Amino acid sequence: MKGLYCKLSEAGEVKFIIQDTSLPTAIGNHQVKVQVKSCALSHVDIKLREDLKLQSEHVPVGREIAGVVLQVGPKVTFFQPDDEVVGILPLDAEVSGLCDVVLIDEYNLVQKPEKVGWFEAAGAIKDGLKAYTALHTLARIAVGQTLLVLDGASPFGLLAIQLAHYHGVKVLATAVSPEDQKFLEQLRPSLGVLESLVARVIGVWDLKVDLVDLCLEETGGLGVDIVIDAGVRLHEEDTEEVRNHLPHKHDIISLLGVGGHWVTTEDNLQLDPPDSCSLFLKAASVSFLNEEVWEASRARQGRYIHIMKDVVEKLSTGTFRPLVENPVPLYEATVSMEMVQRRQLRKRVVVKL
CATH class of the missing domain: 3.90.180.10 (Medium-chain alcohol dehydrogenases, catalytic domain)
Structure with a gap:
């Protein structure tokens, strides 16, 4: 199967390529195998990855995914096959979210309400998490x-x-x-x-x-x-x-x-x-x-899941109405990602798989 990856040249130029990739044959105890239906594209923060010592030759692109559970690990308690889910692949993920199937830890996923569309779910989950982090966690709004x-x-x-x-x-x-x-x-x-x-x-x-x-x-x-x-x-x-x-x-x-x-x-x-x-x-x-900070401590894992659940709940009630472009096919993902990286698009881009 194919996925979208970011390659950094020696001159520091960012290039996006679609290349073949494969999943491990064995599924981890707390991992979930998900068939991806849609994946949102976000700016790749090269400097943050360097600061966290996450440099690699090919950086997976597309981390906000929505899809259907195909298989669960032996110790997974939150999900079962055929569940509709939405989540964010971790920064150190080795596979692109634009692959047909991905393996992801169960603690990075939440159930997707039936009335929420695939594209809205993938397009809103990261911005919703960021909004909650800014207003509730940091600013303590009242x-x-x-x-x-x-x-x-x-x-x-x-x-x-x-x-x-x-x-x-x-x-x-x-x-x-x-x-x-x-x-x-x-x-x-x-x-x-x-x-x-x-x-x-x-x-x-x-x-x-x-x-x-x-x-x-x-x-x-x-x-x-x-x-x-x-x-x-x-x-x-x-x-x-x-x-x-x-x-x-x-x-x-x-x-x-x-x-x-x-x-x-x-x-x-x-x-x-x-x-x-x-x-x-x-x-x-x-x-x-820094919306990536939630994975820095296990003590905050429960709050991280709670926030993502609240984001999709507000999507289902219409409180959240994200700014999403028309769905993009996979063959246009490279061009779209280049525009996202240059911050030339004002709406969130979601790829249809």
């Missing part, structure tokens, strides 16, 4: 708080908005283009409901817009309780394109309220002494959002 989601029209930003609104949080979001602004302004919890999911959409594509001023205006000068960024500028001399899409770290700190919480996706964030002083005076905090 009813009545104010949340700012940067780039709210991204697949992750959309699920973060939907999850926050579900919990009674006032949501502000930025849009990086007029199209994104229109999309966010038309978001509703469900059909026929007039109430918007986003209290205010801030079009940062417009150079006249001041993000800090608008956030303070919206909160009566108090500042927002939680900020989830999509990257930040660390230097004033960044290019105009970067300045139009990413706020400076000083802007984030300035719009935070007392006791506020900044959840950042910037892995090389550098805070100068004045930045730390501002955060200290506000008793504010910074957390780093």
